[in-house]
Amino acid sequence: MSWVTIDSDRCDNCGICAIRCARCFTKGKEKISVQADENCCIVCGHCVSLCPTGAITHSRMDPDNFESVGTPVTYEPDSFMRFIRQRRSHRHFKGKAVSKAVIHQLIEAARYAPTGSNVQGVEIIVLEDDQRKKALSDLTIAFFAEAGLEAAEKLKTMSADLPAPTRLQLEKMARYRDTMMQAQSVGYDPIFHHAPVALLFHSLLETSTPKDNCVIASTTVGLFARTLGLECTYIGLLEIAARSYPPLAEALGLPEGHRVQSVLIAGYPRLNYLRVVDRNPIKVRWE
Ligand SMILES: Cc1cc2nc3c(=O)[nH]c(=O)nc-3n(C[C@H](O)[C@H](O)[C@H](O)COP(=O)(O)O)c2cc1C
Known part of the structure; x- marks a missing residue:
């Protein structure tokens, strides 16, 4: 039983999940397959986070906690360096x-x-x-x-x-x-x-x-x-x-x-x- 499932209706076979995690995901010509368990998965959540179509769910993680990243926060390097130095x-x-x-x-x-x-x-x-x-x-x-x-x-x-x-x-x-x-x-x-x-x-x-x-x-x-x-x-x-x-x-x-x-x-x-x-x-x- 895989901890991770892919909703085939949503998946467009882009393969990003398999690029990030070749240990659990395998990209075929038409379909991506997944077998995520204690042998390969450390429950990092990266596959769920990366999936552009929201096709991936992880049974060990609450989907409600994967809120959108939104606009990436950026910091002006000088002010961040000042923050560190202060x-x-x-x-x-x-x-x-x-x-x-x-x-x-x-x-x-x-x-x-x-x-x-x-x-x-x-x-x-x-x-x-x-x-x-x-x-x-x-x-x-x-x-x-x-x-x-x-x-x-x-x-x-x-x-x-x-x-x-x-x-x-x-x-x-x-x-x-x-x-x-x-x-x-x-x-x-x-x-x-x-x-x-x-x-x-x-x-x-x-x-x-x-x-x-x-x-x-x-x-x-x-x-x-x-x-x-x-x-x-x-x-x-x-x-x-x-x-x-x-x-x-x-x-x-x-x-x-x-x-x-x-x-x-x-x-x-x-x-x-x-x-x-x-x-x-x-x-x-x-x-
Ligand atoms: C791993 C570590 C342990 C420390 N332990 C103590 C401590 O037990 N008591 C204390 O007053 N300061 C402690 N300090 C603070 C250091 O004295 C302080 O970081 C150092 O003097 C540099 O000052 P700054 O943090 O203002 O740059 C510790 C700092 C580090 C990184």
Whole structure:
């Protein structure tokens, strides 16, 4: 049984579906045949989207969700580049809450981000509750406190034998410990930075490209958020702690086999950056 069917009354045998997907579609002289199933089809929906006569339906997708693309949206390159360059990591936010409606819009943006093999396995934990954020932040800090102490010990006892990159990494961990504990001692949250909302992107580890899928989703959300007046920051610190510190992993209560792969905080920015910032040129090898 094929997941995809072609309405022969509508099909004009143009063959676009077979050009796009030679795995499932075969173009004959007079007729196109299709056998779409788990052996060839990743439910990408491209065949339905491309068909000029609307002859194709996919049993695993709701036809009502294939609304017309309409006039393609275009962006003026300079203004789009400015949009990219104006993005900053924001860690200071106004007290204004981010409404549920806005959060739903962010989630909707994540839904349309691409995933490896179209697995669509990205899940999101929305953290709004201040106490919950504090509990997870405290556990993250506890991890860095322990790891930083261990790093400082190692540096003391075996510094001379360590390769330079390892030493630098240990020094960084020891520094994290100091800055985090200092921040915590004055009531500052060095993990979520008192953002009104944090989004934890997680995925089953045993799937296609779980990390990429989550980072692409969070990046899509982070850029889209800017159109709503929100600004974001990735929080890799929580992600590191979540994969290394069982008490935090337990507190997160992820589904079996899942791992947090990307974290964003979001809110209405308190600071207004007046200049774009300089960045190193990308090292490129042209071939
Ligand atoms: C993968 C990743 C993880 C990050 N983790 C943190 C973090 O845990 N805490 C934080 O305050 N900033 C974090 N940042 C923000 C970076 O410090 C920031 O992107 C960098 O300094 C460049 O500044 P910009 O984003 O304004 O260009 C992270 C950024 C990335 C891309």
